[in-house]
Amino acid sequence: MAMRNPYGGLNQYKQNNIMTAPPQELTLMLYNGAVKFVNQAILFIEQKNIQKSHEAIIRANDIITELNATLDMKYEVSKGLRAIYDFISEKLVDANIKKDKGILEEVLPLITELRDTWKQAMELAKKR
Numbered sequence: 001m002a003m004r005n006p007y008g009g010l011n012q013y014k015q016n017n018i019m020t021a022p023p024q025e026l027t028l029m030l031y032n033g034a035v036k037f038v039n040q041a042i043l044f045i046e047q048k049n050i051q052k053s054h055e056a057i058i059r060a061n062d063i064i065t066e067l068n069a070t071l072d073m074k075y076e077v078s079k080g081l082r083a084i085y086d087f088i089s090e091k092l093v094d095a096n097i098k099k100d101k102g103i104l105e106e107v108l109p110l111i112t113e114l115r116d117t118w119k120q121a122m123e124l125a126k127k128r
Helices: 008-020 023-046 050-069 076-098 101-127
Strands: none
Touching: 023 050, 023 101, 050 076, 050 101, 076 101
16 A cells, blocks of 8 residues: 655645746745755754755755846846845855855845845735
């Protein structure tokens, strides 16, 4: 008898949310993911878990890379965001090489501020 995955329904629910979310919600999900993975990486470095810290930093950096790649450069704000994303990405690589939680603690407020600003912009847009 095959075992059923108890998280199958939850995973399907998450998948459906992602597939049906509007672009602005997807961006918010990406920011939330980046914050989550940087926090995890900090914890794993404190626990001296090199492999898991590496994986968390890679996932955070993949998200920042995706946000950077999807910028629409016809808007002036995108040029500023590109520089910020490049900075964050460089710092994440440096933190990964050195397994330095201090570097992660330096970029975490920046990612959190980007997320919070995006969330505020979404709320303002809904009111229009």
